[in-house]
Amino acid sequence: MPNRIVKESIRTSKTVNSMTDFQFRFWMYLITYVDDYGRGSADPELIKGFVFPRRKGITEDTIKKTLAELATIGSIHLYDVEGESYFCFPNWSDHQRVQTKKSKFPEPVENNNPRLSTVSHREPPPESNPIQSESELESESNPKGAVFTNRELQEALDGFIKMRKTIKKPLTDRALEMVITKLDKLSDGVNAKDRYKIECLNQSVLHNWQGLFEVNDFIDDKPKRDTSELDKIDSAYQQYLSEHRDEPFSQRLTMSEFYEEWVNGHA
Numbered sequence: 065m066p067n068r069i070v071k072e073s074i075r076t077s078k079t080v081n082s083m084t085d086f087q088f089r090f091w092m093y094l095i096t097y098v099d100d101y102g103r104g105s106a107d108p109e110l111i112k113g114f115v116f117p118r119r120k121g122i123t124e125d126t127i128k129k130t131l132a133e134l135a136t137i138g139s140i141h142l143y144d145v146e147g148e149s150y151f152c153f154p155n156w157s158d159h160q161r162v163q164t165k166k167s168k169f170p171e172p173v174e175n176n177n178p179r180l181s182t183v184s185h186r187e188p189p190p191e192s193n194p195i196q197s198e199s200e201l202e203s204e205s206n207p208k209g210a211v212f213t214n215r216e217l218q219e220a221l222d223g224f225i226k227m228r229k230t231i232k233k234p235l236t237d238r239a240l241e242m243v244i245t246k247l248d249k250l251s252d253g254v255n256a257k258d259r260y261k262i263e264c265l266n267q268s269v270l271h272n273w274q275g276l277f278e279v280n281d282f283i284d285d286k287p288k289r290d291t292s293e294l295d296k297i298d299s300a301y302q303q304y305l306s307e308h309r310d311e312p313f314s315q316r317l318t319m320s321e322f323y324e325e326w327v328n329g330h331a
Contacts, residue, residue: 068095079137090130091139097155101167102156106131106142106149106275125280131203132273142275144242145170147249149275161216213246214258220265227269246276256285 070092076158082210083091093115098104105111108124108131116122135142140151150169202255212218224243228235235243250264251257263279301322308316 070095079139082137083134083139087130087133087139090127091134094140094151098153098156099168101169101171102153103167103169103171104151105169106151128277132271132275132277135274136272141172142273143172143239144246146243146277147245211240212258216264217258217265220262220269223269224265227272228274231272231274233274243276250276250278254282254284255287260284297323302325 080088080091094104094111097111097115108127111127111131112122112124116127131140131142134140135151138154142149142151142156149174152169152172212221221243225235225240247261247264251260254260260279260282264283266277267273267279268276289291301319304322305316
């Protein structure tokens with residue numbers, strides 16, 4: 065990996081000087097981690113291993129949180145491609161020399177936004193498409209309409225799409241598809257999936273986050289119990305009472321006794 069250039073302008077940069085001490089150190093570490101195109105994996109587990117191999121006190125949750133914070137102030141750009149999370153440095157080629165012919169990581173989906181471009185040459189990067197019709201560009205800039213039948217969930221998604229437009233990072237059709245995939249991935253194993261997705265979207269809207277992240281304080285619904293067996297036992301017990309209605313009450317089985325008999329296969 066080639067050496068990186070750090071310019072003296074960071075001393076007076078408003079963005080850089082708005083960072084906390086840890087955010088600044090994290091940001092500097094990331095400069096040494098990304099590839100020649102200023103891109104890297106945003107997987108906290110990988111960053112933990114490659115960027116902080118000897119910093120045992122830095123957790124994956126801290127890494128994920130700080131990535132989101134740096135993205136909020138515009139120091140990095142977070143994006144997803146085919147369900148995987150990545151980040152890049154905006155205007156990377158304005159400050160670093162790009163020597164390799166191809167990036168190790170996919171380019172941002174929102175490559176029609178000049179500020180998000182990680183490489184700026186007279187010729188486009190090798191993996192970009194230099195020929196694109198106006199109709200293709202138009203279709204990419206207009207995300208699809210309703211995608212959820214749950215009205216509240218759809219409203220949360222609409223709010224996220226509106227927020228992305230407000231921060232000048234609108235979603236393309238492809239980016240919207242990846243948002244849906246990311247929501248499914250994040251809600252995997254959750255019982256109240258729609259409610260989790262809503263809170264996930266609202267969390268990003270609240271913080272002006274470009275990406276979607278886990279909701280740490282989410283209170284999930286308890287899994288639904290299978291009542292079919294209980295219904296069978298209750299029905300059988302009612303039949304038992306009907307058949308033994310002439311017997312003294314003291315000689316009849318109680319519900320708990322009948323249940324024990326049922327479980328043991330004697331009822």
